[in-house]
Amino acid sequence: MTDNPFLTTSTRNTVAEFTREEVALANRNSGALLETLDCDVTPTGLHYLLNHFDVPVLSAADHVLEFSGAFDAPFSLSMAEIIDLPQITRPVTLECAGNGRAGMTARPLSMPWMYEAVGTSEWTGTPLAPLIERAKPKADVKDFAFIGADFGYDKGVPHFYGRSLTPDEIAQLDVMLVWGMNGAPLLPQHGAPLRLIVPGWYGMASVKWLTRIEALTLRYQGFQQVETYRFRTHEHDLGKPVTRIHVKSLMKPPGVPDWFTRARWLKPGPVTLTGRAWSGDGVPITKVEVLLNGVWQEAELSAPTDRYAWSAWQIEWQATPGQHELACRATDAEGNVQPLNASHNLGGFANNVVHRVTVHVAEPTA
Amino acid sequence: MTDNPFLTTSTRNTVAEFTREEVALANRNSGALLETLDCDVTPTGLHYLLNHFDVPVLSAADHVLEFSGAFDAPFSLSMAEIIDLPQITRPVTLECAGNGRAGMTARPLSMPWMYEAVGTSEWTGTPLAPLIERAKPKADVKDFAFIGADFGYDKGVPHFYGRSLTPDEIAQLDVMLVWGMNGAPLLPQHGAPLRLIVPGWYGMASVKWLTRIEALTLRYQGFQQVETYRFRTHEHDLGKPVTRIHVKSLMKPPGVPDWFTRARWLKPGPVTLTGRAWSGDGVPITKVEVLLNGVWQEAELSAPTDRYAWSAWQIEWQATPGQHELACRATDAEGNVQPLNASHNLGGFANNVVHRVTVHVAEPTA
Numbered sequence: 001m002t003d004n005p006f007l008t009t010s011t012r013n014t015v016a017e018f019t020r021e022e023v024a025l026a027n028r029n030s031g032a033l034l035e036t037l038d039c040d041v042t043p044t045g046l047h048y049l050l051n052h053f054d055v056p057v058l059s060a061a062d063h064v065l066e067f068s069g070a071f072d073a074p075f076s077l078s079m080a081e082i083i084d085l086p087q088i089t090r091p092v093t094l095e096c097a098g099n100g101r102a103g104m105t106a107r108p109l110s111m112p113w114m115y116e117a118v119g120t121s122e123w124t125g126t127p128l129a130p131l132i133e134r135a136k137p138k139a140d141v142k143d144f145a146f147i148g149a150d151f152g153y154d155k156g157v158p159h160f161y162g163r164s165l166t167p168d169e170i171a172q173l174d175v176m177l178v179w180g181m182n183g184a185p186l187l188p189q190h191g192a193p194l195r196l197i198v199p200g201w202y203g204m205a206s207v208k209w210l211t212r213i214e215a216l217t218l219r220y221q222g223f224q225q226v227e228t229y230r231f232r233t234h235e236h237d238l239g240k241p242v243t244r245i246h247v248k249s250l251m252k253p254p255g256v257p258d259w260f261t262r263a264r265w266l267k268p269g270p271v272t273l274t275g276r277a278w279s280g281d282g283v284p285i286t287k288v289e290v291l292l293n294g295v296w297q298e299a300e301l302s303a304p305t306d307r308y309a310w311s312a313w314q315i316e317w318q319a320t321p322g323q324h325e326l327a328c329r330a331t332d333a334e335g336n337v338q339p340l341n342a343s344h345n346l347g348g349f350a351n352n353v354v355h356r357v358t359v360h361v362a363e364p365t366a
Numbered sequence: 367m368t369d370n371p372f373l374t375t376s377t378r379n380t381v382a383e384f385t386r387e388e389v390a391l392a393n394r395n396s397g398a399l400l401e402t403l404d405c406d407v408t409p410t411g412l413h414y415l416l417n418h419f420d421v422p423v424l425s426a427a428d429h430v431l432e433f434s435g436a437f438d439a440p441f442s443l444s445m446a447e448i449i450d451l452p453q454i455t456r457p458v459t460l461e462c463a464g465n466g467r468a469g470m471t472a473r474p475l476s477m478p479w480m481y482e483a484v485g486t487s488e489w490t491g492t493p494l495a496p497l498i499e500r501a502k503p504k505a506d507v508k509d510f511a512f513i514g515a516d517f518g519y520d521k522g523v524p525h526f527y528g529r530s531l532t533p534d535e536i537a538q539l540d541v542m543l544v545w546g547m548n549g550a551p552l553l554p555q556h557g558a559p560l561r562l563i564v565p566g567w568y569g570m571a572s573v574k575w576l577t578r579i580e581a582l583t584l585r586y587q588g589f590q591q592v593e594t595y596r597f598r599t600h601e602h603d604l605g606k607p608v609t610r611i612h613v614k615s616l617m618k619p620p621g622v623p624d625w626f627t628r629a630r631w632l633k634p635g636p637v638t639l640t641g642r643a644w645s646g647d648g649v650p651i652t653k654v655e656v657l658l659n660g661v662w663q664e665a666e667l668s669a670p671t672d673r674y675a676w677s678a679w680q681i682e683w684q685a686t687p688g689q690h691e692l693a694c695r696a697t698d699a700e701g702n703v704q705p706l707n708a709s710h711n712l713g714g715f716a717n718n719v720v721h722r723v724t725v726h727v728a729e730p731t732a
C-alpha cells in the first residue's frame with residue numbers, strides 16, 4: 001500500500017504545539033464544519049460556539065430584562081412582553097474575534113481556533129434602539145452596558161460577562177434583542193432566552209443570557225470591555241478595541257478528507273470550488289480571488305441574502321494530478337483585502353489571513 | 367491582586383502536549399458541556415459529535431434506504447415510507463468509543479476527547495428488526511452491513527463509513543432506524559435524514575446517513591469494523607471489537623470556572639454535587655460513589671427515564687476553604703465499577719477512569 005498516493009499516515013504532524021487547557025477549550029467550544037459552507041444558513045447546532053463561562057440554563061418564564069441606571073424612565077420586561085414587541089428576522093453572519101488565533105505565530109494561550117469560528121443564522125428578535133429611547137437615557141449618558149447571566153473568573157477577576165456600546169454605536173448599528181434562531185427558540189448555549197446580536201461586529205459584542213441594560217454616565221469598565229478584546233502589541237499597551245469584523249473568505253474544502261489529517265483528496269478533472277466571504281459593518285464584498293495554479297483568479301460572486309450575511313462565491317478549476325495549494329481572498333467595498341500573512345496582537349484577535357487549502361489530486365488506486 | 371486565591375494565571379499549564387491535527391479535530395468535533403448534565407436530555411446542538419469524514423448534506427425527498435445482498439425479499443424504502451412505519455421515541459445515552467482518550471498515557475493520535483463525548487437525546491424512529499425480517503435474510507446470512515453516505519480515507523483506505531451487526535446482535539439489541547431527535551427532524555451533522563441508533567453500544571455502531579443494509583454470508587470486512595474500534599495492545603494484535611459502553615459517571619463541575627484553565631471556584635458552605643451515570647447494554651447503575659474529603663461516599667441515585675438513558679445522582683457536601691480533589695465512580699448491576707487508573711489500548715478506546723474535579727474553595731476577595 002506504500003505506493004498509494006492517498007496513504008497519508010506518513011504525513012502526520014507529530015510535533016506537540018498545544019497545551020491540555022487549549023484542547024479542553026477546543027472540546028468545549030465548537031466550530032462550523034467547513035463542508036457546510038454551501039448552506040446559506042449554517043445548520044442548527046453547527047453555528048460556532050465560544051462561551052467564556054458555564055452556560056446558564058435559564059427559564060424563559062422567569063426571565064426579566066431590566067433597564068437600569070441613568071434612564072429617566074427605567075423599566076423591566078418579561079419574555080412574554082418582549083416577544084410581543086415588533087418582530088424582525090434576519091440572517092446575520094457572526095464570527096468570533098479569536099477566529100484564526102491558532103494560525104498566528106507567537107499564539108496566545110486561549111481558544112485555539114483555526115478557520116471555523118463563523119456561522120450564519122436567521123435571528124428573530126426586535127430592534128434595540130426604540131427600547132433604549134423608551135427608557136429615556138439622561139443627557140449625560142456616555143455608554144450602555146449589557147450584562148449577561150454568565151459568571152466566572154478571568155485573570156483572577158470575578159465578573160458577569162458584560163460589554164458596552166456608546167449612544168453613537170447604538171444609533172449606527174442595527175442591534176437586535178434576539179429570542180429566536182433558525183425559526184426555533186434560542187438554544188441555551190446560544191444565550192436563551194434572550195441575547196444581543198450586534199450585526200457586523202465580532203461575536204464578543206453579542207452578549208448572551210442578557211439580564212440588564214444599564215445606562216452609564218462614564219464609560220463602562222467591565223473586564224470584557226477594557227481588559228480583553230483589544231489590539232495590544234505589548235503588556236502595557238491599552239490597545240484599540242476590537243469592533244467590526246475584518247474582511248474574510250473561506251473555501252469549502254474540495255474532494256474528500258483523510259480522517260485524521262483532514263488532507264483533501266480529489267480525482268483529476270473539473271471541479272467547482274465554492275465558499276463564502278464577508279466583511280464587517282454591512283460593507284459588501286466586491287471581489288473574491290482564488291489562487292489556482294499559482295495565479296489569483298476572480299471568482300463569481302453571489303449577492304448576499306441580507307446586508308449582514310455572507311456572500312457565496314464559486315469558480316471552476318481543472319484539477320491535474322499532483323499536490324496543489326489553493327487559497328482564497330476577499331476584498332470589500334472599502335478596499336480592505338485579506339493579507340497573505342497573519343498580523344499579530346497579544347490577544348490573537350481578528351486574524352483574517354487568506355484561507356489556504358492543500359489538495360492531493362490522483363486517481364484512486366486502493 | 368497576587369493574594370487573591372481566585373487568581374489562576376499562575377496555574378496555567380504551558381507544556382505543549384497535543385499536535386495541530388488533534389486540535390483541528392477538536393475544533394471540528396464537539397463535546398457536551400458538563401454544566402448541562404442536570405438536563406435529562408442534552409440540549410439540541412450540545413450532543414457530542416464525532417464525524418469521521420465530511421458531513422453529507424442530503425435531501426430527505428431523494429433519500430432511499432436499500433436492503434440488498436443475501437435477502438430473499440430485498441426492497442427499498444423512501445423516507446416517506448419509512449416515516450409511515452410504527453414509530454417509537456426513546457431517550458438513549460450515546461458515548462463516543464474514544465471518550466477519555468486524552469486521559470490515557472501514551473495517547474494515540476486521534477480525536478483528543480477528555481470527558482465530554484457523551485449525550486442523551488430523544489430519538490424518534492422505528493425498530494429495525496421487523497424490517498430485516500421483512501426482507502427475509504437467507505439461512506446462511508452471518509452479518510448485516512450498515513453503510514453510510516459519508517466517504518473518505520483512513521490509513522490510505524478509501525471507504526464509505528460502514529459497520530455491521532450479526533443476526534444474534536440484531537435479535538438482542540433494540541436497534542432503531544431514526545429520523546427524529548428531540549422532537550425535530552434529525553440535523554445534518556447527526557445523520558439526516560436517516561441513521562441507526564444502537565442503544566447500549568458506543569457510538570461507532572450508530573451509523574449516520576444510512577443508505578444501505580446489506581445481508582452478507584461472510585463477516586463484514588469494512589475498515590471501520592476490522593481495522594479500528596478494536597482493543598489492540600500491539601501493532602499485530604487483531605484485538606477484540608469495541609461493543610458495549612463501559613460503566614461511567616460524570617460530575618457537573620460545581621461552582622464557577624476560570625475562563626482559560628476551567629479551574630472551579632466555590633464559596634465555603636453547603637453544596638449539592640450532581641451528575642450522571644450510565645452503563646452499556648441497558649444494564650442499570652446500582653451505585654455512584656463520590657470522593658469527599660478523601661472518603662468514598664454513596665450518592666443518592668435517581669431512576670433513569672429509560673433503560674438506555676443515564677441516571678442522575680446527587681450528594682451534599684460541606685465545602686471548606688482550600689483545594690479539594692473530588693471524584694465520582696459508578697457501579698452497574700453486573701458489578702462493573704470504574705477504575706481508578708486508565709487502562710491502555712492502541713486506539714485509545716473506552717477509557718472509563720473515574721472523573722476527577724479539582725475545586726478551590728475560598729471567600730471571594732476581588
